[in-house]
Amino acid sequence: MRVTMIGSGYVGLVSGTCLADFGHSVTCIDKDETRIADLQRGQLPIYEPGLDRLVSENVAAGRLGFSTDIASNVAQADVVFIAVGTPSRRGDGHADLSHVESAIREITPHLRKGAVVATKSTVPVGTGDRLEEIIREIRPEYPVFVVSNPEFLRQGAAIEDFSRPDRIVVGVADEAAKRIMADLYRPISINRAPVLFTSRRNAELIKYAGNAFLAMKITFINEMADLCESLGGDVQEVARGIGLDNRIGPKFLHAGPGYGGSCFPKDTLALMRTAQEFGSPMRLIETTIDINNTRKQALAQRVIQACGGTVAGKRIALLGLAFKPNTDDMREAPSIPLAEMLLAAGATVVATDPQAMRNAASLLPDLEFAPDPYRAVEDAEAVVLVTEWNEFRALNFAELAKRMRNPRFIDLRNVYGRAELSEYGFTYHGIGRAAPGERG
Template identity: 55%
Template sequence: MKIAMIGTGYVGLVSGVCFSDFGHEVVCVDKDPAKIEKLLRGEVPIYEPGLEQLMAKNVAAGRLSFTLDLAAAVAGADAVFIAVGTPTRRGDGHADLRYVMAAAEEIGAALTGYTVVVTKSTVPVGTNRKVAEAVARTAGDTPFDVASNPEFLREGAAIDDFMRPDRVVVGVENDRARKTMADIYRPLSLREFPVVYTNLESAEMIKYAANAFLATKITFINEIARLCEKVGADVKAVSKGIGMDGRIGSKFLHAGPGYGGSCFPKDTKALARIGQDHAVPMQITETVIRVNDEIKHRMIEKIEDLCDGALRDKVITILGVTFKPNTDDMRDAPSLTIIPALVGAGAKVRVVDPQGRHEGEALLPGVKWVESAYGAAQGADLLVLLTEWNEFRALDLGKLAKKMAHPRLADLRNVYDRDEVLAAGFETYVGVGR
């Protein structure tokens, strides 16, 4: 199959590389010349484990290429995937569809024969029909179909998620489009990963419902964690105890500083807006958004309490600023709420992150970037574990405690045991929900 992938961000690039690894002929398009130049040099513009090697393998095999020229990539393609951003629109919480619609019109003008135009971006219910209208406006008599194919990969584990998905969701309106999509995903269905076919609206809804459900699950355990702190329970034990129930499941039950990232915050907000537009308020999702915000602010209070109620001039070392480990993505990371509040209150904040500096430097003014946790702990009043990168999971606690002016640990990911931390020489340990 010949595929054009429009947008080479976290989703488009991983999808394009993986499709080429299936054996398809893939051209990845972006309108950002800097990204395309990097890709043509064999460099990956984002941090995603394993992507550079897989990309190099498929470029060398002649199945994968990159271009700024959308029309050349679309001409002759069996399917064109739209994988551009759908950020929150300023002011009203809706998904901003301007990039999707601009791409759709450009694609329509470039079609040369029957093509399936597939929306991979996360888009509100009803958008694929608008995409069809936008393509039709410029396509003339060239036949095409639209399909909805939301993506469920997680940054940091994106290749494995794409290659071994729990399911692939495909919304189509006729057999011809379904056959094209089945041919594209055949390598996965042969390996018995299920492909779920639905209509366009259901496929669009599945993506928002899935993300809102996961955001709810995280927020639920974060709220339980808060109660655990008051009643003497340990949320880690509670998560284990409830997660072993097959109806509940153990994933997404880790208490922490609140969800962030490029999807949950914007997708929960967009779902709330879709509900309002249809006079069906998404009351649970709206509450989740509010509670998650409160949780992030509660982390600031936790840190302030650990600093004896006064943040001014306290030296605080933050380990991890990306929204989760194994990505350089800073979009809506909890660090962007927590760190500016500390800096604003007069704390001297040092930051360590294996991949976060490139994006984070502009977003976190007033902090000092340090290469290693041990260097950053020198003379510090408090250590805050905010993102659980592997290199922060097995720290030499004794060495850290000796370097710090006041060895105190706020473990916002519950990585360490209180007894072990205290035995290593720390004077205080605080986790989340324990």
């Protein structure tokens, strides 16, 4: 099938490339001429493991291309995906649909008869109805096929998620669109991925509900971690114990600094605002957002307390800046408020990250950067593990201790253990793991 992807950011580029890899002819469109020129040269705007290889292979095979030309590419497409950003709207937290509506207005004059318009962007309930109205306003004679096809891609594992998904959700309003989308996803459904055809509004709700539930799960285990610290428990053992219950499961039960990234913060906020607007407030989501924001703002105090109550004039090393491993995404990353508050408290903060330092430099101009953990900890009073990159999972602690002024290790991801680090003279501080016999 011929596919045009409007938007060549994270979702559009990954989805378009994977569809091409399954044999479809895909063109990714973007208004950013520099981005398209870079993509045509094989330079990707994002880091995602394996994506560069997949892009080059499908470009070489003639199945994947990049262009700024909307008109001719939309006119040839069987399916046109909308994969543009829907950031939180300033002032009220609702999803900003201006890019989505602008894209619809641009593509509608060029749509061929029988083509499907599918939203990959995360959009509020009722957006599909609104897009259908816009198309009818511009082309009353056009047989409208608007579907909702939300993405469920984890940054760092997006190719695997697209190729072998837990489920494919397609919100449709007619049988013709259903048949086209079934044909599009047939190569993936052969892998026994369940395809759920439902209404457009249900599909839009499923995306928000899924992200909100996972955000609540993360927030729950973080609150359990705080209780474990007060009572002398170990949150990792608690998480393992409850995660063995099949009704709960082990995923997203890893205590840490709070959720971040491009999806959970904006999607929980958008769902909360929508629920309030329609008179059906979601108290659990409201509380989840509040707890998560408070947690990220309190991270620096953990470090300050571990350093004896002050970090003024002290050098603090951060291992990891991206909101999670295997991405360079700094959106809503816990490292941002942590670094800002440590700097405000008078510390010198030096950080290292395998991929995110370039993006972090514009957000945190007063941060110092180091090429690896061992140079980052030179003369440091403490080292803080913020993002659990594989590169940080097997550190040489003898070398770290030798380079540090004071061997303190604040482990915000519980990668290591107190006994392991004490052998090298480190004072260890984890999340939800009180020292033996310690309470409060």
